[in-house]
Amino acid sequence: xxxxxxxxxxxxxxxxxxxxxxxxxxxxxxxxxxxxxxxxxxxxxxxxxxxxxxxxxxxxxxxxxxxxxxxxxxxxxxxxxxxxxxxxxxxxxxxxxxxxxxxxxxxxxxxxxxxxxxxxxxxxxxxxxxxxxxxxxxxxxxxxxxxxxxxxxxxxxxxxxxxxxxxxxxxxxxxxxxxxxxxxxxxxxxxxxxxxxxxxxxxxxxxxxxxxxxxxxxxxxxxxxxxxxxxxxxxxxxxxxxxxxxxxxxxxxxxxxxxxxxx
Ligand SMILES: NC(=O)c1ccc[n+]([C@@H]2O[C@H](COP(=O)([O-])OP(=O)(O)OC[C@H]3O[C@@H](n4cnc5c(N)ncnc54)[C@H](O)[C@@H]3O)[C@@H](O)[C@H]2O)c1
Numbered sequence: 346x347x348x349x350x351x352x353x354x355x356x357x358x359x360x361x362x363x364x365x366x367x368x369x370x371x372x373x374x375x376x377x378x379x380x381x382x383x384x385x386x387x388x389x390x391x392x393x394x395x396x397x398x399x400x401x402x403x404x405x406x407x408x409x410x411x412x413x414x415x416x417x418x419x420x421x422x423x424x425x426x427x428x429x430x431x432x433x434x435x436x437x438x439x440x441x442x443x444x445x446x447x448x449x450x451x452x453x454x455x456x457x458x459x460x461x462x463x464x465x466x467x468x469x470x471x472x473x474x475x476x477x478x479x480x481x482x483x484x485x486x487x488x489x490x491x492x493x494x495x496x497x498x499x500x501x502x503x504x505x506x507x508x509x510x511x512x513x514x515x516x517x518x519x520x521x522x523x524x525x526x527x528x529x530x531x532x533x534x535x536x537x538x539x540x541x542x543x544x545x546x547x548x549x550x551x552x553x554x555x556x557x558x559x560x561x562x563x564x565x566x567x568x569x570x571x572x573x574x575x576x577x578x579x580x581x582x583x584x585x586x587x588x589x590x591x592x593x594x595x596x597x598x599x600x601x602x603x604x605x606x607x608x
Contacts, residue, residue, distance in 0.1 A: 347572060353376065355433070356379070368405065369568075380405060385409075412460060433484045435486045436465045439488065441500075482527075484526070485517070487514045487528070487529070490510075490532055517584070518585070525580075532588040534590025537564065555597045
């Protein structure tokens with residue numbers, strides 16, 4: 346039902362994790378995918394995301410980009426727009442660092458905002474500039490977090506940055522709704538990626554217990570929602586954030602879910 350043939354998608358941070366699943370999913374739906382990451386284009390082992398997509402019969406290329414550098418962003422997006430146009434942007438690249446405010450240095454704060462907030466802004470502006478010029482509408486999907494919709498103890502910078510992404514999504518979502526550019530976001534819960542490999546078994550168990558369906562997400566489950574928001578099926582959704590979190594934001598269990606249900 347979702348056919349993105351003829352569309353070009355830029356996926357930031359697509360060399361691994363959620364971004365890789367997003368890139369392969371959009372490509373499987375027919376899109377040409379440009380993976381813009383600070384590492385993917387450097388891979389020479391045949392295992393870059395674009396190599397994987399191409400081997401599966403899709404159309405993809407990897408571009409080296411630090412999204413925190415607005416000049417690089419404008420140059421890369423200008424080049425992609427000239428060659429293919431830009432129909433879809435997925436702002437997925439992000440970084441995580443822990444710390445209360447007293448544990449957060451100036452440098453750590455600036456670095457988390459530079460990627461998650463500034464980078465999202467630079468890429469969104471560059472893509473929307475071309476979407477407006479082309480006059481065909483478009484899709485922007487921001488990968489925020491449950492940490493942008495409620496507090497997450499010990500993650501001051503990350504929660505503030507993801508919160509900024511969430512309201513940025515809403516704002517841009519209404520500004521460009523009249524032009525047929527849908528700007529929406531997903532808020533993943535806990536997802537099995539390199540980013541969350543920092544958690545040891547006891548923390549993982551505690552987080553599972555706090556999640557109503559008792560599970561972490563597979564990156565593919567986030568990608569499936571991004572695919573929906575990148576498609577014509579989401580044409581009437583503007584500035585919305587969809588949580589993909591096993592029910593975590595809706596209600597954290599105070600007793601294990603299974604015993605609550607059987608009681
Ligand atoms: N994993 C989770 O549980 C989880 C939960 C909620 C939200 N998220 C968000 O999902 C997104 C992807 O997370 P992930 O778990 O796949 O992370 P990851 O660390 O596995 O992958 C992040 C990717 O972003 C790229 N990247 C980082 N900084 C960049 C920059 N300045 N320029 C270009 N590329 C850059 C990295 O090279 C990497 O490929 C992030 O925005 C993250 O905050 C993740």
